[in-house]
Amino acid sequence: MYRTVSLAISLVAVAFAQHSALPQCSPSFNGTIGNGTAGSEQQISSTTLRIINATDADQGVAVDADHFYSIDNFSITKHRKATGQPILQWYGGEDGAIIHLDGGVVINGTLYAPHSNYPGLPISSSIEMWDVSTMTHVGSHPFGIYRGSLTWVDQNPVTGVWYGAFANYDRIQTGQTVPYGLTMNTQFVEFTGPPNWEVVRSWIFPEELYATFSPMSNSGGSFGPDGWLYITGHDASAAYVLKIPGAGSVLIWVATIDLPDIAGQGIAWDRSGGKGKATLYGISRASRQVVEMRVSLQTCSWMEHVTVGTILGPGEFVDTSQD
Ligand SMILES: *[C@@H]1O[C@H](CO)[C@@H](O)[C@H](O)[C@H]1NC(C)=O
Numbered sequence: 001m002y003r004t005v006s007l008a009i010s011l012v013a014v015a016f017a018q019h020s021a022l023p024q025c026s027p028s029f030n031g032t033i034g035n036g037t038a039g040s041e042q043q044i045s046s047t048t049l050r051i052i053n054a055t056d057a058d059q060g061v062a063v064d065a066d067h068f069y070s071i072d073n074f075s076i077t078k079h080r081k082a083t084g085q086p087i088l089q090w091y092g093g094e095d096g097a098i099i100h101l102d103g104g105v106v107i108n109g110t111l112y113a114p115h116s117n118y119p120g121l122p123i124s125s126s127i128e129m130w131d132v133s134t135m136t137h138v139g140s141h142p143f144g145i146y147r148g149s150l151t152w153v154d155q156n157p158v159t160g161v162w163y164g165a166f167a168n169y170d171r172i173q174t175g176q177t178v179p180y181g182l183t184m185n186t187q188f189v190e191f192t193g194p195p196n197w198e199v200v201r202s203w204i205f206p207e208e209l210y211a212t213f214s215p216m217s218n219s220g221g222s223f224g225p226d227g228w229l230y231i232t233g234h235d236a237s238a239a240y241v242l243k244i245p246g247a248g249s250v251l252i253w254v255a256t257i258d259l260p261d262i263a264g265q266g267i268a269w270d271r272s273g274g275k276g277k278a279t280l281y282g283i284s285r286a287s288r289q290v291v292e293m294r295v296s297l298q299t300c301s302w303m304e305h306v307t308v309g310t311i312l313g314p315g316e317f318v319d320t321s322q323d
Pocket residue numbers: 028029030031
């Protein structure tokens with residue numbers, strides 16, 4: 001049993017290591033890494049490649065080699081990627097079990113979609129799964145009352161590790177008297193992935209960043225082919241590049257990407273063509289459109305080699321009693 005598990009884990013590690021071509025960032029790399037203060041992070045521009053009408057482009061978008069999927073609260077349309085033509089729709093209905101999908105990611109033929117009962121109480125989430133060849137709903141992993149509203153999930157293409165975010169909101173929802181969880185309680189989590197989806201580590205967002213999301217929250221998230229984390233808020237025409245810290249539990253805000261044709265919501269990197277061809281998909285819910293964009297990637301790897309603190313010898317010690 002244990003042998004099988006460790007063999008499976010090392011096979012996964014080998015499979016993902018092959019994709020890891022980026023050099024590690026140097027230990028002193030913080031030039032493009034801001035300190036979390038608004039304005040200290042790197043500013044990156046983007047190019048819009050195309051804008052496609054898609055009636056389900058209300059919550060998010062997912063993409064694989066030949067198709068993209070526009071996602072609404074309880075409907076998903078599969079489109080041919082080359083032409084944008086809609087070819088299949090899954091529809092759950094107003095009174096169905098699916099209440100509020102928030103986006104999705106396609107991994108190996110399965111669409112994994114974050115789902116919640118937003119804006120209902122108590123806050124409750126699940127991951128819902130579809131076989132994208134037929135658009136049949138094939139699975140569900142319920143979390144019950146847990147950390148917030150699940151808004152996105154993705155697998156880091158470089159490491160194979162799964163992540164996601166449970167969002168909370170400063171907004172007081174209609175008919176309620178207190179904020180919907182408070183935006184500052186939004187959490188980025190590392191999952192064991194399918195089938196158990198256990199949370200093994202979690203982080204919060206830097207105050208400067210969650211303050212820009214308020215009264216809403218982190219809406220979309222997708223790992224670039226560079227292995228870096230790209231997330232969105234609810235409304236801003238931007239994505240934010242984040243890094244896991246070497247210590248503590250607050251993410252580091254590295255860069256802000258200007259994405260003028262989307263307004264927050266779900267995003268998905270098209271990683272199917274490799275690093276050179278990668279594009280970012282997003283939506284404009286106001287115009288019900290899917291937008292494909294080109295964004296330059298980070299040039300060194302995201303997590304390793306994080307220096308925390310300095311080692312001091314005799315004569316150099318900092319006298320903290322004088323603070
Ligand atoms: C990293 O940040 C520190 C503190 O702001 C600065 O002194 C140092 O020069 C920076 N290093 C690089 C490589 O930019």
